[in-house]
Amino acid sequence: MENSVPDSEPTSRDSPLHDVHVAVGAAFTDFGGWRMPVRYGSDLAEHESVRTGAGLFDLSHMAEFMVEGTHAAAFLDYALAGAASAITIGRAKYSLLLAEGGGILDDLVVYRLDEQRFLVVANAGNHDVVAAALAQRRAEFDVAVTDDTDRCALIAVQGPRSVEVLERVSALRASFADLSYYAITEGSYAEATVLVARTGYTGEDGYELYLDAAAAPALWNDLVAAGATPAGLAARDTLRLEAGMPLYGHELSTETFPVQAGIGRVVALSKPGPFVGREAVEHGPAEGARVLVGLEADGKRAGRAGYPVLADGEVIGEVTSGALSPTLRIPIAMAYVDPAFAAVGTEVGIDVRGTAVPARVVPLPFYSRKALP
Structure with a gap:
């Protein structure tokens, strides 16, 4: 098509x-x-x-892309990290668009509207990247990709x-x-x-x-x-x-493998056949690659994206997103840290404009509606 x-x-x-x-x-x-x-x-x-x-x-x-055709499910199984063919009609799945080297080009949601018709929703800033990747990856498939953005x-x-x-x-x-x-x-x-x-x-x-x-x-x-x-x-x-949800350009990037971001489960390694990025993901990131954690800090000064994370005065990571939580009323942040400092309860510091603010690793998400009255 x-x-x-x-x-x-x-x-x-x-x-x-x-x-x-x-x-x-x-x-x-x-x-x-x-x-x-x-x-x-x-x-x-x-x-x-x-x-x-x-x-x-x-x-x-x-960005919204409609994917239609007799090979729609097979095409998305190849183009994306998830198993689109396993999505039943009327359901949706969070998925990833990977680079050949295993990094994340975008995170997106895939909706199956009927047997041969899917809606793929991507991030605004990655519209052109996703459009180009879908166009390139559809070459061997009987499928049409329409940009409805x-x-x-x-x-x-x-x-x-x-x-x-x-x-x-x-x-x-x-x-x-x-x-x-x-x-x-x-x-x-x-x-x-x-x-x-x-x-x-x-x-x-x-x-x-x-x-x-x-x-x-x-x-x-x-x-x-x-x-x-x-x-x-x-x-x-x-x-x-x-809610501990990653944002592309902060927690996710082409330099990030899904497993580092805690979303390795999104990659359907059990699905048959090749998909873009499969070999790299199976090989995994470099030894010692940083992993994403949640941090809660003392006081009211929140770490922001780019602020160093410290241990014994040494930089062992970097904040990717941070704010004073309006719901919890404490400073929270997501950060990539060296694996040795990723265990829940590990005490670290966040360099907030020259001051090392005490913080600790906590489970994600920080907030869950099911956990609160």
Whole structure:
């Protein structure tokens, strides 16, 4: 089949919801080549709305690729690290796009819409990398890859009151409460088709809604009227950090093997046949390669990305993400450290602008909704 993945797109694009964000005074930042809302007011209030109510996110910067054809499952088994062929219709799986050398080109979610049709959702900043890799890897397969990024808007409703809010929108029709975690179904909003997935990136229950870009502003406004609180990228980052979820460019990169990031289980080494990166992953990273850990620190000064991690005054690692946790009210961080210092309970320090702040290795995630009342 003809490959329909286009050439690289220009950067600094606006979301189809941009005018809606401007109208309510959102502050913007460039993220992955898109101008996206970083906050609407208080980062802490937006974070709290997701933990206790229903937060509303514009994720239209994400990249969507439709994969269709008689070889769709076999193609994705070869192109990605996971076993796409094992995904049943209406389900989803977190997966990885690996380089030949075993490093991570992107992390993504794969939805199986029917027997020969998959939706692959990638990170905005890696759109061109993913498009090129899929185009190159499809050469031997009877499959079409269509880039739907510009036609598709993505709105997420996240938090314990998500179902309540969604069901208040009379024009939005889907089986929200009956949808299981990491499942997807087709619904509708007015005259538009909506793909409704019970997925998210916040550590809370929630839904992600894929629909035509032209219909997105009206749906966004209806969700706000139903009680959802708009939340920006700043809140999304502290939410995913508390949930111990890696972010590409911080915890994941082409220099990182999945096993180092604690996601080696995502690589389906049991699936038959070759896939890109298989030989390198089976060989593994270099001996002594750093591994990802969670850190909790004393006081209120949080380590940030790039801050050194210390032991006996020596640098033994580096923070990849860090913040003062709005939920736990303590400094937390994810960091890559030498394996000798990766055991839970190991005492280390974080160099916060010249001061060694005491910290300790803790299990990930820092926060789990199941562990709290």
